[in-house]
Amino acid sequence: xxxxxxxxxxxxxxxxxxxxxxxxxxxxxxxxxxxxxxxxxxxxxxxxxxxxxxxxxxxxxxxxxxxxxxxxxxxxxxxxxxxxxxxxxxxxxxxxxxxxxxxxxxxxxxxxxxxxxxxxxxxxxxxxxxxxxxxxxxxxxxxxxxxxxxxxxxxxxxxxxxxxxxxxxxxxxxxxxxxxxxxxxxxxxxxxxxxxxxxxxxxxxxxxxxxxxxxxxxxxxxxxxxxxxxxxxxxxxxxxxxxxxxxxxxxxxxxxxxxxxxxxxxxxxxxxxxxxxxxxxxxxxxxxxxxxxxxxxxxxxxxxxxxxxxxxxxxxxxxxxxxxxxxxxxxxxxxxxxxxxxxxxx
Amino acid sequence: xxxxxxxxxxxxxxxxxxxxxxxxxxxxxxxxxxxxxxxxxxxxxxxxxxxxxxxxxxxxxxxxxxxxxxxxxxxxxxxxxxxxxxxxxxxxxxxxxxxxxxxxxxxxxxxxxxxxxxxxxxxxxxxxxxxxxxxxxxxxxxxxxxxxxxxxxxxxxxxxxxxxxxxxxxxxxxxxxxxxxxxxxxxxxxxxxxxxxxxxxxxxxxxxxxxxxxxxxxxxxxxxxxxxxxxxxxxxxxxxxxxxxxxxxxxxxxxxxxxxxxxxxxxxxxxxxxxxxxxxxxxxxxxxxxxxxxxxxxxxxxxxxxxxxxxxxxxxxxxxxxxxxxxxxxxxxxxxxxxxxxxxxx
DNA sequence: CAGAGTAATGCAACCGCTTGCAAAGTCAAG
DNA sequence: CTTGACTTTGCAAGCGGTTGCATTACTCTG
Numbered sequence: 001x002x003x004x005x006x007x008x009x010x011x012x013x014x015x016x017x018x019x020x021x022x023x024x025x026x027x028x029x030x031x032x033x034x035x036x037x038x039x040x041x042x043x044x045x046x047x048x049x050x051x052x053x054x055x056x057x058x059x060x061x062x063x064x065x066x067x068x069x070x071x072x073x074x075x076x077x078x079x080x081x082x083x084x085x086x087x088x089x090x091x092x093x094x095x096x097x098x099x100x101x102x103x104x105x106x107x108x109x110x111x112x113x114x115x116x117x118x119x120x121x122x123x124x125x126x127x128x129x130x131x132x133x134x135x136x137x138x139x140x141x142x143x144x145x146x147x148x149x150x151x152x153x154x155x156x157x158x159x160x161x162x163x164x165x166x167x168x169x170x171x172x173x174x175x176x177x178x179x180x181x182x183x184x185x186x187x188x189x190x191x192x193x194x195x196x197x198x199x200x201x202x203x204x205x206x207x208x209x210x211x212x213x214x215x216x217x218x219x220x221x222x223x224x225x226x227x228x229x230x231x232x233x234x235x236x237x238x239x240x241x242x243x244x245x246x247x248x249x250x251x252x253x254x255x256x257x258x259x260x261x262x263x264x265x266x267x268x269x270x271x272x273x274x275x276x277x278x279x280x281x282x283x284x285x286x287x288x289x290x291x292x293x294x295x296x297x298x299x300x301x302x303x304x305x306x307x308x309x310x311x312x313x314x315x316x317x318x319x320x321x322x323x324x325x326x327x328x329x330x331x332x333x334x335x336x337x338x339x340x341x342x343x344x345x346x
Numbered sequence: 347x348x349x350x351x352x353x354x355x356x357x358x359x360x361x362x363x364x365x366x367x368x369x370x371x372x373x374x375x376x377x378x379x380x381x382x383x384x385x386x387x388x389x390x391x392x393x394x395x396x397x398x399x400x401x402x403x404x405x406x407x408x409x410x411x412x413x414x415x416x417x418x419x420x421x422x423x424x425x426x427x428x429x430x431x432x433x434x435x436x437x438x439x440x441x442x443x444x445x446x447x448x449x450x451x452x453x454x455x456x457x458x459x460x461x462x463x464x465x466x467x468x469x470x471x472x473x474x475x476x477x478x479x480x481x482x483x484x485x486x487x488x489x490x491x492x493x494x495x496x497x498x499x500x501x502x503x504x505x506x507x508x509x510x511x512x513x514x515x516x517x518x519x520x521x522x523x524x525x526x527x528x529x530x531x532x533x534x535x536x537x538x539x540x541x542x543x544x545x546x547x548x549x550x551x552x553x554x555x556x557x558x559x560x561x562x563x564x565x566x567x568x569x570x571x572x573x574x575x576x577x578x579x580x581x582x583x584x585x586x587x588x589x590x591x592x593x594x595x596x597x598x599x600x601x602x603x604x605x606x607x608x609x610x611x612x613x614x615x616x617x618x619x620x621x622x623x624x625x626x627x628x629x630x631x632x633x634x635x636x637x638x639x640x641x642x643x644x645x646x647x648x649x650x651x652x653x654x655x656x657x658x659x660x661x662x663x664x665x666x667x668x669x670x671x672x673x674x675x676x677x678x679x680x681x682x683x684x685x686x687x688x689x690x691x692x
Numbered sequence: 693c694a695g696a697g698t699a700a701t702g703c704a705a706c707c708g709c710t711t712g713c714a715a716a717g718t719c720a721a722g
Numbered sequence: 723c724t725t726g727a728c729t730t731t732g733c734a735a736g737c738g739g740t741t742g743c744a745t746t747a748c749t750c751t752g
Contacts, residue, residue: 019477019500019738021737021738021739022738022739023738023739031701031702032701032702032703033702033738033739033740034701034702034703034704034740034741035700035701035702036739037738037739037740037741038701038740038741041739041740041741042741045699045700045701046699046700046701047699047700047701050700050701064473064474064476064477065477065738065739066477066478066737066738066739067474067477067478067739068414068415068417068418068423068477068478068737068738068739069414069418069707069737069738069739069740070738070739070740071414071707071739072414072415072418072706072707072708072709072737072738072739072740073706073707073738073739073740073741074707074739074740074741075707077414079457079478082458086443087433087439087442087443087446088439088440088443090436090439092439093433093434093436093438093439094434096433096458096460097432097433097434097460100433100458100459100460101460101462104467104471109457109459109471109474109475109478110457110458111425111455111456111457111458112442112446112456112457112458113446113455114442114443114446114447114450116447121450125450125455127410128410128413128455129455130410131365131410131411131412131413131414131708132412132413132414132425132455132478154365233633260633287579287606290636290637291636291637291638291639292637293637365708367707367708367709368708368709369708377731377732378731378732378733379708379709379710379732380709380710380711380731380732380733380734381730381731381732382709383708383709383710383711384710384711384731387709387710387711388710388711391729391730391731392729392730392731393729393730393731396730396731411708411709412707412708412709414707414708414709415707415708415709415710415737416708416709416710417709417737418707418708418709418710418736418737418738418739419708419709419710419711419736419737420709420710420711420737421737477738693752694751694752695750695751695752696749696750696751696752697748697749697750697751698747698748698749698750699746699747699748699749700745700746700747700748701744701745701746701747702743702744702745702746703742703743703744703745704741704742704743704744705740705741705742705743706739706740706741706742707738707739707740708737709736709737710735710736710737711734711735711736712733712734712735713732713733713734713735714731714732714733714734715730715731715732715733716729716730716731716732717728717729717730717731718727718728718729718730719726719727719728719729720725720726720727720728721724721725721726721727722723722724722725722726
C-alpha cells in the first residue's frame with residue numbers, strides 16, 4: 001500500500017506524503033498501468049465504463065500526473081519558459097502575466113528566467129531550461145543571434161523585441177511613436193534633443209535610435225545620443241549632468257523608468273520640467289503616475305505578451321516552426337512633461 | 347550515432363537537434379553510463395583521470411543534464427515555484443526577482459504561477475506544479491489554511507504575508523508604519539479616515555485593518571472601512587464616490603496602486619490632494635513617481651523575497667521543515683499627499 | 693460453425709538518469 | 723603466495739509514465 005496515504009475510502013483528506021502513481025490507481029481500479037495511462041491520454045480506446053472506474057479511483061486517491069515522468073517518454077514536457085532581462089522593469093510583468101495566463105489555459109506551466117541584463121546568464125538559463133520546456137518566449141533577449149538560433153534549433157523560440165529572420169517574433173515598432181514625438185518637439189520649437197540609450201544588446205534600443213535618427217533628420221532636429229547601459233532610475237538620475245552640458249532642451253529616454261530617474265535628477269538640481277527641460281519616456285509603464293505626468297510613447301506590453309504566447313502555443317500545437325513577424329504600433333501619449341523650448345542658458 | 351549532431355571533433359558547433367545523453371558520452375569516453383553519471387554526481391568515487399575524460403567528452407558534445415530524468419530517479423527536481431496573486435502588481439516583481447536570483451545561484455530553476463487573485467486557480471497551479479518542484483514560495487496566498495497545510499505536507503512551503511503556525515513564513519508587519527501614519531494624520535488634525543481594504547482572503551489586509559484599528563483607537567481617530575475586492579488602480583478610482591460621502595478627510599489605501607487610483611479619481615472630480623483630501627498608500631512600490639508624490643508605508647518586497655528564498659533554500663538544503671517566522675518592520679514615508687485636515691464641506 | 697474482423701486490455705520495452713551491489717583490479721600485510 | 727581491504731568500474735533494476743504489439747473475447751459473415 002505504499003504511496004497512497006488516503007485516510008480511508010469515505011473521507012477525502014489526502015496527505016500525499018508520497019505521490020500517487022498510476023500503479024496505485026491500477027491496483028485500486030483492478031486494471032493494468034497501461035489502462036490507467038490510456039484512461040487519461042487516449043480514453044477513446046477504452047471501454048467507457050473502465051474509464052469511469054479509473055477516473056473515480058484517480059480522484060479518490062488525489063492523483064495528479066507527473067509531468068516530468070510523462071515527458072521522459074513522450075518528449076512533451078507541458079512546460080514553457082519566459083525569459084526576461086529584468087522582471088522588476090515594469091515593461092515585463094504585464095507581458096509575463098499574459099504569457100502565464102494563456103499558457104496555463106493551454107495546459108502549460110511556465111518557468112521564469114531573469115537574466116539580469118547579462119547575456120551569459122541568459123545563456124545559462126536557457127540551456128538549463130531547455131531540457132524541461134517545450135518552447136521559449138525570449139523577451140528583449142541579450143543573447144547574440146547565433147546562440148538564439150542554436151536555442152531555436154533545440155526548442156521553438158518566440159522573440160519579443162528582437163528581429164531575427166526565420167524565427168517567430170513580435171516587435172513593438174517605435175517608429176510611429178517616435179515620429180509623433182519628434183514632430184511634437186519640433187512644433188514646440190526644440191532643436192536639440194538628447195537620446196538616453198538603453199543596453200547595447202537591446203534590439204529595442206537600436207530600433208529606437210534608428211527611428212529617432214530618421215525622424216529627426218526629416219524634421220531638422222539635432223539628436224545627441226548619450227549611452228546609458230542598464231536602464232534604471234538611478235542611471236537616468238546620473239545622466240543628468242551630461243544632459244545639461246549638451247545644451248539640449250529636451251530628452252527622450254530609453255524607457256519610462258529612465259525618464260523618471262532623469263526627472264528626479266533634474267528636480268534635485270532645481271531644474272523645472274517641463275519649463276526648462278522637456279522629457280519623453282518610452283513604454284508607458286508608469287501610466288500617469290509620475291510627477292509631472294510623463295509624456296511617453298506607448299508600448300502595449302500586455303498585447304505583446306498575448307501575441308507571443310499565441311505564437312508559441314500555435315507552434316507547439318501544430319508542431320512546426322513559424323517565422324511570423326507580428327508588429328505592434330506605438331503612439332505618442334502627450335501628458336505634462338513637454339512644453340515649448342526654453343534654453344536654460346537663454 | 348543517433349542523438350549527437352556535433353559537426354566534427356575539432357569544431358564545437360553543436361546543433362543538438364536531439365539532446366545529448368549520458369549514453370552518448372559513455373560511448374565517446376569509452377566508459378559505462380553509470381560512470382558518466384557518477385562523474386557528475388559523485389566524482390570522488392572515480393579515478394580523477396576518468397572524471398577528466400568524461401567531462402571532456404561531455405562538453406565536446408555539449409551535454410546538459412536532463413533534470414526531468416534525474417528527478418525521476420532521485421526525487422530531486424532542481425525546481426522551485428513562486429506563486430503570486432498578480433505579477434503585474436508592483437509589489438511582487440522585486441520579490442520574484444530575488445527569489446529567482448537566489449534560487450538560480452543555488453542551482454534551482456523557478457516556476458512562476460500567477461493566480462489572478464483566485465484561490466482555485468492557486469490550488470490548480472500548486473497541485474499541477476507539486477510534481478515537478480521541490481518547494482514553494484507562496485506570496486500573499488489566497489488559499490485557505492487547510493489547503494496550504496496539505497500542500498506543505500507534500501512539498502515544503504514558505505509563506506510571504508500569511509501567518510500559519512508551524513510553517514515557515516516571512517511577514518511584513520504593517521503596525522509600525524500604520525502607527526506612524528495614524529500619528530501623522532492625528533497631528534495634522536484629521537479625525538475621520540477611510541480605509542480602502544484589499545481582498546478578503548488577504549492576510550496583509552486583515553493585518554492592516556487590525557493594526558489600523560488599534561492605532562486609531564489609541565489616537566481617537568474614527569476609521570471607516572470601505573471594501574474593495576481586487577486591488578487595482580481602477581478599483582481605487584471607483585471608490586472615490588464612497589470616500590467623499592463618508593465625510594472623511596483622509597484615506598489610507600490597501601496599496602500604492604489603489605492609492606494612485608484614488609488620486610486619479612479625485613483629480614477627475616477636481617478635488618485637490620492634499621489640500622482637500624490626504625492620501626496614504628502602502629508598500630512604497632511607486633516610489634516618488636506619483637503626482638503628487640505619495641505618502642506611503644514602506645514594505646521592502648525585495649527583502650521579503652530574499653528572506654523567503656533563504657528560508658526555502660535552507661529547508662531544501664537541510665532536508666527538514668522549518669517554522670521560522672521572519673518579521674519585517676515598516677515605516678511611514680512622508681511625501682506630498684498628506685496635509686492638515688480641511689473638510690470639504692467646511 | 694469456421695474464419696475474419698474488431699474492441700478492450702495487458703505485456704514489456706523504453707525515455708535518461710541514479711544507485712545498490714557485485715566484479716575486477718591493486719596493494720600491503722601475514 | 724594467499725588473503726583481506728580498498729579503489730574503480732560495470733550491471734541491472736527502478737523512478738512514473740507511454741506505446742507498439744500481442745492476446746483475449748466477442749461479433750459478424752458466409
